[in-house]
């Protein structure tokens with residue numbers, strides 16, 4: 438162990454401690470060292486009873502006897518955010534909200550802060566990024582009215598924030614952003630890994646000991662990582678990620694970790710001139726001119742949390758000019774696409790080897806799971822054969838390596854929603870179709886065993 442009051446370097450992969458920075462660790466990892474300051478025990482929160490305050494001797498409790506009262510939740514005033522959090526903000530919870538700069542984190546946070554303050558709760562918005570005037574300008578733009586109990590503080594020092602909390606005793610605290618916050622206990626600059634980690638720990642202690650829910654904003658890069666915020670993900674209760682294309686107005690809020698709810702719910706918003714507006718009817722949000730049927734376009738559906746979401750998958754197949762054919766996909770995993778194309782070549786006998794294949798999920802959505810396989814295969818088929826279906830068609834199903842179709846979950850709910858949106862037929866695996874029947878609200882259900890049958894059903 439290194440001595441107190443010194444700076445050491447710790448490998449993020451294996452935890453090895455070194456007195457100096459090394460390019461490669463003894464465990465073989467490259468560039469894995471981060472600087473860490475050894476804090477004297479009397480100022481180190483971890484050494485003072487950790488995040489849960491100073492406790493004398495720890496006494497184990499019978500798990501059976503531990504109270505399981507329902508979490509006390511606060512309504513944030515934003516339905517989509519409540520949903521992603523699992524039904525509202527849990528008291529004393531620490532929530533990390535990450536996203537690229539400019540995506541709208543400060544906007545959703547000021548709207549949340551105003552929503553909570555509107556219920557008469559005291560809210561403290563701490564910003565290290567903007568002045569109080571700038572925050573006011575944004576609040577004027579996005580909040581219908583600014584509640585009395587909403588306070589702002591432009592501050593970057595953690596100890597000052599803590600003192601402000603002692604005076605104000607807020608019911609909700611916002612830190613915008615963790616990269617601008619620093620603790621005087623460390624010499625390193627705000628935003629450094631050791632500062633981010635230290636402030637994360639201190640905020641955790643603040644949340645748990647005073648029962649204040651805290652929202653922490655963290656900037657991440659497009660690839661989704663930045664050494665700092667990743668190091669606090671394990672200690673916060675919820676990690677929310679805010680994504681979207683900056684030139685499009687749709688924003689998706691997704692939770693990657695939630696100690697008080699599921700991680701499968703998504704929240705949808707539109708960034709408008711007066712801030713973020715909730716998108717409640719999400720199922721058709723991603724569909725653009727879906728009434729017109731065109732070559733290479735097939736509607737797919739996935740079930741997100743508790744709602745079906747439909748979106749258009751477009752494919753373009755065109756003869757390759759030189760060398761290897763290209764396989765480019767936006768929104769669909771490239772390896773998954775290669776697999777589907779291989780099945781189409783080998784099992785169905787389509788000559789795709791000398792064809793460039795481009796796939797795009799319209800609307801900037803990145804659907805997860807394998808339920809979109811069939812729609813991708815049909816879109817490629819449609820573009821390659823220049824075939825357009827006669828009916829408005831939706832397709833769901835997972836494609837196996839043998840060309841057979843595997844059942845996907847929640848198809849009954851997808852069918853209901855598709856029928857509501859006016860789809861005339863849905864192609865799906867027989868195993869799903871068997872449970873649903875041949876027709877639902879005027880929408881024909883076509884059950885197919887394998888990918889060949891699906892192609893046949895698509896064009897007939």
Ligand code: TYD
Nearest residue numbers: 538539540541542543544708709710711712
């Ligand atoms: P912001 O919340 O400041 O982003 P972040 O905190 O994630 O960096 O939002 C920045 C962008 O959002 C900015 O480019 C302008 C746009 N915007 C709107 O379109 N409408 C609005 O009402 C607001 C406040 C911002």
Ligand code: MG
Nearest residue numbers: 542543566613
């Ligand atoms: Mg901001």
